[in-house]
Amino acid sequence: MPVPSTQPAAERKxxxxxxxxKIRDAIMDGTLEPGERLNDDDLIAWLGVSRTPIREALAELARAGLIEMAPNRYTRVAAPSKDEMLDAFRTLGVIYGGVVRLAVPRFTAAERKKIVAMLDDxxxxxxxxxxxxxxxxxxxLYGMWADACGNPSLAQLCRATTDGLAFKLRVPEFAELVPNEVVRPELDDLKAAVLAEDPIAAELAMEAIHLLPTRS
Structure with missing residues (x-):
């Protein structure tokens, strides 16, 4: 039987x-800073690979919102802005309200203990x-919820969108726009809902944490 012609494509992927x-981790841990230009030759020297997988990776990171690209002008790390922050924060609330609703009834005792410890921290x-x-x-932190939701389609959506949205929260004005006195009581409500194994209360608390309008 001849070797399948699709094998090299799988290896490139x-x-x-x-x-x-590797590039994602360097962005998320601050090694690559917001607004920093990304030069192909520098990335080739750092990663030890050819230009093709680097350009493919950068295109995926651009779709995720971590990279900004303008043909023949620049490729750079995205620079979060105050104007984008609240939209991103509320979008996370819309997504993770549903994630929490699915995850809470599925938690094992060990997972529940881990989530409660995370919320306390x-x-x-x-x-x-x-x-x-x-x-x-x-x-x-968001990933802990997605991992437990038990819905592969939703978990895939989370993996594709969360990095870019969470990265947009990294602005100096975050504390001003998301006041501690507003968020802290809702964190306590989320913890209580997790302990009570109440998915609806957990969903509402997650949405309130993210400044979504309350339901009447």
Whole structure:
């Protein structure tokens, strides 16, 4: 039987994904800073791969909102702005309200304990001094919910969109636009709903945390 002709394409895809993960991690941990220009030759030297998987990875990261590209002008790390922040925050609330509603009834005792500990940690660090740390970790925190929702289509949507949306929260005005005194009580309500295994209350609390209009 001849070797399937699709095998090389699969290998290139895996290489592209590896490159994408490395660039994504460098953006999310701050190694590559907002607005920083990305030069193909520098990326080739850093990653040790050819130009093709790098361009493919950058295109995927652009679709996710982490990279900005203008043909023949620039490729650079996205620079979050105050005007984009609230839209991104509320979009996360729309998505993760549904995620939480699905995840809460599925939690094992160990998962519930882990989520409660995470919520306690977030609440303890919501003061102005540590809020930036919480925002920087946002993508990973949201991922804990997505991993437990049990819906592959929704989890895939989360993986495709959360990095870009969470990255847009990294603006100095975050504490001003999302006041601690507004968010903290809703975090307590979310924790209580998780402990009570109440998916509807958890969904409403997650939406309120993200400043979505309350239901009448």
């Amino acid at each position: 895996l290489l592209r994904d590896t490159v994408q993960d 977030v609440a303890a660090r919501m003061d102005a001094q540590h809020q930036a740390e919480v925002v920087r970790e946002g993508s990973d």
